[in-house]
Amino acid sequence: MIEIRHLSKQFEMKDGPFQALEDVSLHVEQEDIYGIIGMSGAGKSTLIRCINLLEEPTWGEILIEGKCIFRRLKDVSDPKAEDQKFVRLNDTDLRKLRREIGMIFQSPNLLMQRTVEENIAFPLEIAGYPRSKIQDRVKELMDLVNILDKAHNYPSQLSGGQRQRVSIARAMANTPKILLCDEPTSALDSLTTTQILDLLWDINQQYKVTIVIITHEIELVKKLCSKVAVIDNTRIVDQGEVGQVLLNPSMEITRQLMRGKIGSEE
Numbered sequence: 001m002i003e004i005r006h007l008s009k010q011f012e013m014k015d016g017p018f019q020a021l022e023d024v025s026l027h028v029e030q031e032d033i034y035g036i037i038g039m040s041g042a043g044k045s046t047l048i049r050c051i052n053l054l055e056e057p058t059w060g061e062i063l064i065e066g067k068c069i070f071r072r073l074k075d076v077s078d079p080k081a082e083d084q085k086f087v088r089l090n091d092t093d094l095r096k097l098r099r100e101i102g103m104i105f106q107s108p109n110l111l112m113q114r115t116v117e118e119n120i121a122f123p124l125e126i127a128g129y130p131r132s133k134i135q136d137r138v139k140e141l142m143d144l145v146n147i148l149d150k151a152h153n154y155p156s157q158l159s160g161g162q163r164q165r166v167s168i169a170r171a172m173a174n175t176p177k178i179l180l181c182d183e184p185t186s187a188l189d190s191l192t193t194t195q196i197l198d199l200l201w202d203i204n205q206q207y208k209v210t211i212v213i214i215t216h217e218i219e220l221v222k223k224l225c226s227k228v229a230v231i232d233n234t235r236i237v238d239q240g241e242v243g244q245v246l247l248n249p250s251m252e253i254t255r256q257l258m259r260g261k262i263g264s265e266e
């Protein structure tokens with residue numbers, strides 16, 4: 001579903017390039033719930049933002065469902081070879097890609113002047129969804145995330161968990177194949193976290209959506225994820241089935257993360 005090959009990302013800074021990711025390769029299969037864990041600043045958000053090209057990789061290759069959406073290879077032996085050519089989507093294809101990949105963040109950036117139902121309708125309006133069908137689709141989505149009773153509330157009139165539900169409904173509006181989640185529960189209490197995780201689980205099971213989730217919470221990985229990758233200082237140092245990576249951690253960084261130092265700057 002998602003294939004990342006030898007991805008590197010440098011940010012150009014005044015005092016020279018800053019390396020945020022180095023030679024990252026990752027394979028996410030359809031219907032996986034794939035966790036990404038690592039210390040603060042390791043490069044997790046940068047990696048997830050590369051998947052829908054919110055961030056352009058410096059080097060590497062990204063394929064979604066077998067289709068190359070980005071390629072810039074460091075070593076090109078034959079510039080004319082199909083599988084070595086530079087690839088960057090045009091604006092139309094990029095918009096189409098973003099409809100297939102929903103994204104949710106730690107703090108949902110909802111439109112404050114719009115109600116819950118208007119927030120959820122927004123991506124449908126942008127995508128040119130038939131006007132007559134928007135209302136039914138919005139109801140369906142509000143039902144999915146169990147927020148029908150707050151349809152007319154504004155974001156300021158919602159709890160943190162409810163706001164996250166709205167952002168999940170919004171991310172699901174265009175029936176994406178992939179849902180990228182950047183620490184969706186780290187601002188929530190444990191009960192609300194469990195509810196959001198249950199919701200993500202249902203979405204994965206019911207709609208066969210592939211989920212990539214960044215988290216600081218090791219318990220979340222154990223509960224929700226089928227696979228996990230550990231990022232340490234720009235590189236993936238461990239990846240595989242959750243049982244294999246976490247129950248018998250081979251890397252010191254994984255053991256550190258499991259001891260609860262996760263997310264700290266140490």
Ligand SMILES: Nc1ncnc2c1ncn2[C@@H]1O[C@H](COP(=O)(O)OP(=O)(O)OP(=O)(O)O)[C@@H](O)[C@H]1O
Nearest residue numbers: 011018020038039040041042043044045046047263
């Ligand atoms: N736009 C940017 N310009 C320059 N440097 C950046 C930019 N975005 C991220 N970085 C740097 O890249 C590194 C990785 O950042 P990233 O946000 O991916 O970390 P993270 O693993 O998500 O951390 P956290 O757990 O704190 O969210 C950091 O050192 C950060 O300062």
Ligand SMILES: [Mg+2]
Nearest residue numbers: 044045046182
């Ligand atoms: Mg981050």
